[in-house]
Amino acid sequence: MTCELARSRLSLFLYGELSFDEEEALQQHLESCEGCRHALEREKVWHEAVDLHATEPPANLLAQFRQELRARLAEERRPHRTFALWEWLGEVLHAPYMRPIGALALVLAGFLAARLTAPGVSPVSQADNAGHGPTATQVRYVQPDASGGVRIVMDETRQRILSGSLEDLAIQRLLLAAASDAADPGLRVESMDILKSGADSPEVRRVLLQALRQDPVAGVRLKAIEGLKSFSAEPEVRKVLADVLLTDENPGVRTQAIDLLVQHKGAGMAGLLQEALYRDSNEYVRQRCQKTLREMNASVGTF
């Protein structure tokens, strides 16, 4: 194998997409060629650099798109008017000579409808009319029964809808659980958005603080920080905000942390902002720190 051919296959090798023979030949070449081993290292470096350039959709955007989709699906489900035939029928039936015929047709239609929906005619319709709301059903097994009919055994998952105010403990408990649902960031954002107005409750505040400290999705952390706005004087909240300012990876969240912290400029505030100014790589966050330090008549250059 030539060096040129070996180098052209390095990416496919890293992706694990070479055939067995191609990979074998490349491995042999790499063992004996230092230049190509070096080229492989460089190939790995650009692969990693490209990895870093991936984007992650913000959770609040996902939540918004879900809402829009729900609205469009509801629109789809709305029954469309089947106008042409009915309009034509309406016109015909309104003609004076058609009145007796129309009356007779209505009586006949009523009679047929009553026959078709009479109890005992359709066991399926009885089950459907039980009034328990929508269910997701999976048929487990079916077997003929002694009377010549069929017996169907199915698993059902029933959907429940719960409505109430945020003060309702059952509602609050469910929202708190949804706000920590690891599998669904969109649900966490939606729950956090509702919970943030109930931050008077210590339990809600605890969940907001936990999300701000630990949630991997910046959109969720931003909602949590919004909910803590009125509590920025509390020592426990300030401690988490200071931590966020120095360690959160998202510049938007760090900026929000500054906004809340400066509402109560206590002891240690200047030192914290100076440290952030020194450590932060984001230009906007640095400017925000500088501006606040100047407002506090604190030094921006003596740390």
Add this chain to the structure above:
Amino acid sequence: MDEAALIRAAQQGDQDAFERLVRAYDQSVLRLAMNLLRSVEDARDVYQDAFLRVYKNLHSFRFDCSFHTWLYRIVTNLCLDHLRKRKVRREESPVAHTESGTLDFMQMVPEERVDGDPQRHLMSRELGRRIGEVLRGFTPRERMVFELRHYQGMRLKAIGEVLGTSEEAAKNCLFRATQKMRQALGDFV
């Protein structure tokens, strides 16, 4: 409930089952659309149109392939349409107006914490700019295959199935894309 049962329930009109299917896949669909199109507005269109198409055509899904392949076929076709239209229409617009304000696509690229080293920070920004340029320079098919292999981690065989082409054709496409990326970043790494 497993996925097949969920799909069958949705096919029978169970709205909750359909919503659960959407939630199982929509994050990766949005990530794919945003990475491919680099535009929040276009990604929004693809997200909405893809799931509406799924909703309207789910009755015709016969389990001949995985639901993932079927869904990705819809999403990639929509993205390819956008990329092709864009070639004659306009440049990419990374900014979108949403309910929560104006969103700049570039803000969604995670920023590398470089702990105050301005030189490294500049290098990182320049590297990001160049990667963006190379991605924009790819043909729609190169961009698609590169995205699906590099960022979504799909095997070339599966990519071929999604794009309705052979594994070999997808491999050639990936080969061309990686060559372009290597040439553009060569002096940087």
